[in-house]
Amino acid sequence: MSLMLTPAKTVLKPLQIGHIAIDTPLTLAPMAGHSNYALRHLCRELGGCGLVCTELISSSIVKNSRKRALQRFDWRASESPVAVQLFGVEPHIVAEAARVVVDHGADIVDINMGCWVPKIAKKGGGAALLRDVKKATAVVDALVKAVAVPVTVKVRSGFEDGVVTAVPFAVAAESVGAGAVAVHARFAGQEHGGAADWEVIAAVADAVSAMPIIGNGDVHSGPDALRMLQSTACDGVMVGRAALGRPWLFHHIEHYLATGIELPEPSRAERAKIALRHAQLTLETTRLPERVAVLELRGQISKYKLDKPGSARVRNRLVRIETSADLEGILHEVAAASD
Ligand SMILES: Cc1cc2nc3c(=O)[nH]c(=O)nc-3n(C[C@H](O)[C@H](O)[C@H](O)COP(=O)(O)O)c2cc1C
Helix, strand or coil: CHHHHHHHHHHCCCEEECCEEECCCEEECCCCCCCCHHHHHHHHHCCCCCEEECCCEEHHHHHHCHHHHHHHCCCCHHHCCEEEEEECCCHHHHHHHHHHHHHCCCCEEEEEECCCCHHHHCCCCHHHHHHCHHHHHHHHHHHHHHCCCCEEEEEEEECCCCCCCHHHHHHHHHHCCCCEEEEEEEEHHHCCCCCCCHHHHHHHHHHCCCCCEEEECCCCCHHHHHHHHHHHCCCEEEECHHHCCCCCHHHHHHHHHHHCCCCCCCCHHHHHHHHHHHHHHHHHHCCCCHHHHHHHHHHHHHCCCCCCCCCCHHHHHHCCCCCHHHHHHHHHHHHHCCC
16 A cells, blocks of 8 residues: 555646646546536535536537527636536637637636537537547637637547547647647547546557646546556546536545545435535526426436435435425435434
8 A cells, every 4th residue: 555655646746737727636527417516616615626617518609699608607706717618610619609708707618529419429519520630620729819718628539439539639739739638538439338448548648748638537436546647647537427426526536646545435414415515506506497406406416325225215205306495305304314
């Protein structure tokens, strides 16, 4: 164990993206339907999360319908630094949208080149941009020229199975001034299945000169994060699904990287208290009608796994809640339980 401590300390160094120094090299992945203000705030509040990113926002909507766009602008100055993720295909449209989100306080503009969802990929956006490195680089170039804040890109290993475009793309993106690239080490067709291939992250980190590379895919714990940092020489670690229902995970990873010690998971009652905070933050800040927010919370709060082992009682109640009072009642009950 002591052999692990020295390298662990050296990997816990700040992440520098352009002029922004991020104290901990751990970032919350953008996740549509989840990484809203409440989750982002909670991950920062519980510690260890250096950078958060919004859910993806359509550049066309930002350009064409300011009213609809503003409904999606849920970030606040208090969570700075925050990256705002845009998707789009046409460089001038993405650049115009970037100017708008920067005017509204985005510290970093991130461009989505990882989404595999047909609605986005069919139009040539998301991961489909990686089919043409030149075109993808033109989007980054336009963005870098349009805004004074750092521009980052979230990519997959590549679009076509087995064709690793993340490497040539990252090199090209660095040459036009990108501030960082996050690599989700799966091909688009893998969606979220199979194991992430961290060798792609290592290849990207090896190919670029100085631009930070953030590794992403299948990090669930401090030891996973350490393995990713050490085996790929990436500069930061992005965590997605494992943080759903576990917003304390960043604090646990940071603690492990600093000490080599894994903290125990919170008890059922502690998890319920954090889930309650999550629900309250959502209800206080959401721009959705309360009923819609409550329906979204059904799934989000179920991720906290609030049942006793072998039981599904709490989950079965959570998936039927209709009002915030129903939800808060269940969470108060579990938070007060002593088992
Ligand atoms: C529900 C869900 C929504 C996601 N939405 C986005 C998104 O809006 N933008 C994006 O770049 N990636 C999105 N992703 C991909 C994640 O950011 C991340 O790359 C992926 O989950 C792999 O990381 P993980 O193994 O830590 O979960 C999403 C993933 C999930 C599970």
